[in-house]
Amino acid sequence: MKPITDYQDYRLYMRDFYAERKASSAFSWRAFAKLAGFASSGYLKLVCDGKTRLSRVGLSKVAKAMKLAKIQTEYFRAMVAFSDEPDVNKRAAAFEKMQAIAEENKVRIVGESAYRYFDTWWNPILREMAPMLAVASPTQISNLLYGGVTRFDVQQSLDFLVEAGFLTRTGHNVYEQTDKAVAGSSDAIPKAIRMMQKQMALLGARIIDELPKSERNFSGLTVAANKQTYERVVEELTTCRKKIASIVANAENGNRIYRLNLHFFPVTKEIFNEK
Secondary structure, X not given: OOOHHXXXXXXXXXXXXXXXXXXXXXXXXXXXXXXXXOOOOOHHHHHHOOOOOOOHHHHHHXXXXXXXXXXXXXXXXXXXXHHHOOOHHHHHHHHHHHHHHHHHOOEEEEOHHHHHHHOOOHHHHHHHHHHHOOOOOHXXXXXXXXXXXXXXXXXXXXXXXXXXXXXXXXXXXXXXXOOOEEEEOOOOOHHXXXXXXXXXXXXXXXXXXXXXXXXXXXXXXXXXXXXHHHHHHHHHHHHHHHHHHHHHHOOOOOOOOXXXXXXXXXXXXXXOOOO
């Protein structure tokens, strides 16, 4: 299925989602409606046929049923407004928002077909690294990487990234990125994402010994917290990660690939002592 930003009609997007699911399973309009939490089994079929509109509440239900990421949901909401809004000025504003989201947040959502992207930690690194090099030969890339990645590993990874559409090969050992960023759906590929996170954590442990303090930053806290505090910290970390992503997205002339790991996890079981 094409990226959501390739669409301007939310009904067509929903139809393509339905067709893709139906092609691989016994999916039906009734099943789609049930998945989204609608009592009427034919409601979504009527929406896609243009016989009724998708309400604000219905929009959120459908986005959740299609497992859209946050950016995708924002774009889907703008598409609904663009298609159904009777006011010309509001429709124009919705279209401008669609364009802004597509331009500023070009995100390739990785699904089942690209499971391998998160299967090894160097795939995301090579996707950033290869376009930076005038000649991205496997040997050169292998020599630049920490962690003992072989030339053969690099070649396999580059071939996969091109095949899966994450890189475009424009010449011999010359590559370009296809999108600005990549986001993984934890619903679609949880095992691969967790494996990559483990590999990145282990790589970080090696880097502590291999690089001087001037070239890497490690810090940490050990604290007591409850569930509410945990959720607040996670929210702050999410905001921080997004801000950092924005900073590096606007940076130019990068000459090194970095990895940011954010970990906040319990090291004990819950303690219920009463004093």
